[in-house]
Amino acid sequence: xxxxxxxxxxxxxxxxNDVQKKAVLHSEGPMLLLACPGSGKTTTMIMRIGYLIExxxxxxxxxxxxxxxxxxxxxxxxRFKRFFPQHPPVDFSTIHSLAFTITRIYLQKTGVSFDLIxxxxxxxxxxxxxxxxxxxxxxxxxxxxxxxxxxxxxTFI
Numbered sequence: 759x760x761x762x763x764x765x766x767x768x769x770x771x772x773x774x775n776d777v778q779k780k781a782v783l784h785s786e787g788p789m790l791l792l793a794c795p796g797s798g799k800t801t802t803m804i805m806r807i808g809y810l811i812e813x814x815x816x817x818x819x820x821x822x823x824x825x826x827x828x829x830x831x832x833x834x835x836x837r838f839k840r841f842f843p844q845h846p847p848v849d850f851s852t853i854h855s856l857a858f859t860i861t862r863i864y865l866q867k868t869g870v871s872f873d874l875i876x877x878x879x880x881x882x883x884x885x886x887x888x889x890x891x892x893x894x895x896x897x898x899x900x901x902x903x904x905x906x907x908x909x910x911x912x913t914f915i
Contacts, residue, residue: 762809762812762813763779763782766805766808766841770841772801772805772841774798774801774802774805775798778798778801778802778805781806782802782805782806782809783809784806785806785809785810785814787857791803800830800833800834800837801837803823803834804834804837804838804841804842805841807821807823807838807842807848808838808842808845810843811842811845812842818845818846818848819846819849820850820853821848821849822848823848823849823850823851823857823897824851824852824853824856825851825852825853826849826852826853827852828852830852831851831852831855832850833851834850835847835848835850838850843909854894866880873885875887875890887912888908888912891903891911891912892907892908895907895908895911
């Protein structure tokens, strides 16, 4: 195991501390990596993925790394390419992208039609959250909602 860390220190000039090394070596079951900003969580996760591929022979196509923002997913994708250019890419995405993919596949397999709200339609009358909320508000209360009421309702939802 120290061969991996020694090799990466030589190749990438990255030296992990003992806690980070322990996180990288943890390869069975779930793990929570909780630390303050700037403490090396992303680097540790990238190194853990590299360890799984190089030392545990996990196929990169079988790894799905989830984060909260697109910026973070892009950052992780770029870092992985920089750290492990010899390996096929790993799928880094957001939690929202994962949820949408699972839902879309399920609905397609079950034959249920669906409309993507916000960002899915290029046509003039594409459905948006605000349009849908206005319509539902009017149907339920038989009157138009004010912008403040709709904003409050959207925030509540």
